[in-house]
Amino acid sequence: MLISFNQLTHFAIHATDGDIGGCKDILFDDQDFVVRYFYADTNTWLPLSRKVVLPPIAILKLDTKEEKIHVDMTRKGLKDSPSIDEHKPVSREYEETLFKYFGYGYYWIGPGAWGDFAHPTELANVDLDKAQQDGHPNVTNHLRACSEVHGYEVPLGEDETGHVEDFLIDPQSWQVQLIVIDTHNWIPGGKKFVIAPEHIEKIDWSSHKVDVNLDREALLAQPEIDMDRLHDDSYIAELMVQVR
Template structure:
C-alpha cells in the first residue's frame, strides 16, 4: 500500500520529463477508489496551473524515486482541461477530460472501474466509444483527501479522534483503509486502521466521520506501522485484523 501523505511528496513524471508534484487526491465516496491525482504544475507552467491525472494514465509508482510515472507527454498534460481547485469537479468536466484522453468512462458498468478490475484497462476503449456516447450523466461522488484529513471521528458511543491518513492500493487504486489518530482523545494516542465498510457517513457540514462501530470495536482495530506498508504479509495481516 501507499498512503495519501506519501503521495503528496511524489513528483509526476511524464514520458519526457517531470511535470509537477501531487497536491491532492480525489476519491469516490461511494466506491472508495481514487479517481484523480491533482497535480501542481508550479515551476513548469505559469501561474501554477492545476490539472488532474486519472489512474488510467499511471504506468507505475516508483517509491524509491518518489515518482509517479504516467503514460503521457508533458505537452498532452499541458493541453488537458484545467481545474478550478476551489470548485468541485463536475461530471461534465470528467466527460471533457476523458474525451480529451480517449478513455472509456469508469461510470459505465457495474464496478469501480466500469467493466474492468484495473483502471489502466480503460485506456484503450475503442469498443466503448458508442457506449460513452449513450451514457447517462449520473452525479459523481468526488471528495478531496486534503478536505477529509483532520475530520473528527465519532463512534456510536463518543468522539474518539480524527482522520489522519488514507491507505491506498496503487494497482487498483482502491482506498483500503482510513487511519484514525486518537491522540486528541487518548494520551500518547494510536493510529488505527479502519475499513471504509465501517463508515456510517461522512458529514460534510460538521466536518465529521461517523463509524458504525462502538468505542471498543474501533479501539480494537489494528495500529498502523507506516514503515511496513511495502511488506505484503504485514498489509494482508492488517487488513484481516481490520475486519
C-alpha cells in the same frame, strides 16, 4: 503493498518527456472509495501554476524509491488538457470532456469501480464510440479531496474523538483499503489504528465528522498500524484480516 496519501503528496509526476510538477492532492469517490484523480501542481512549468487532474488510468509506473508517478502523457498533452478550477467541485460534465480528450473509456459505465474492468489502466484501450454512446454526463459523481477529509473528527464516545490521519491505498486497483484514525490528541496514550471503508456510515461535510458503524469498544479494538511496514505484503494481509 499499500501506499499512503501522505506519501503520495511528496511524489513528483513524470510525463513521457519530463517532470510536470508534484502530486498536490487526491480526489476519491466517497461511495466506492477509489482514487479517481491526482491533482498535479504544475507551478514549475506552467504559467500561474494551472492545476491539472490525472486519472490513475494514465499511470505507467509508480516508483516508490524515486518517489515518482510516471504517466503515459506528454507535457504538451497535459498543458492542453481541459482546465479546471480547483476551488470548484469536479462535475461529471468535466469528467466526460476530460476522458474524451485523453481517449479513455468512462469508469462510470459498468458495475465495478472501474466499469467493466478490475484495474484503471484497462480503460486506456476501450471502444470509445461505445463509451461515448453509453455515457451519462448528468449523473452526479461523488468526488472528495483527501486533504479535505484529513483531520475530520471520528466520535469515539462522550467527549472523546479521534481524527482522520491518512488513507492507505492499493496502487494496483487504486482502492482506498484502510483509513488511519489518530487518537493521540484526545486520549492519553492514544494510538493510530485503521478502519475499513465499510465501517464508515457517513461523512458529514458540514460538521467535518466521520460517523462509523462501530461502537466505542469495537472502534478502539481496531488494529494499530505500523506505517513502516506498508510494503510488507504478509503484514498487510494479516492487517486486512484483523480489520474486517
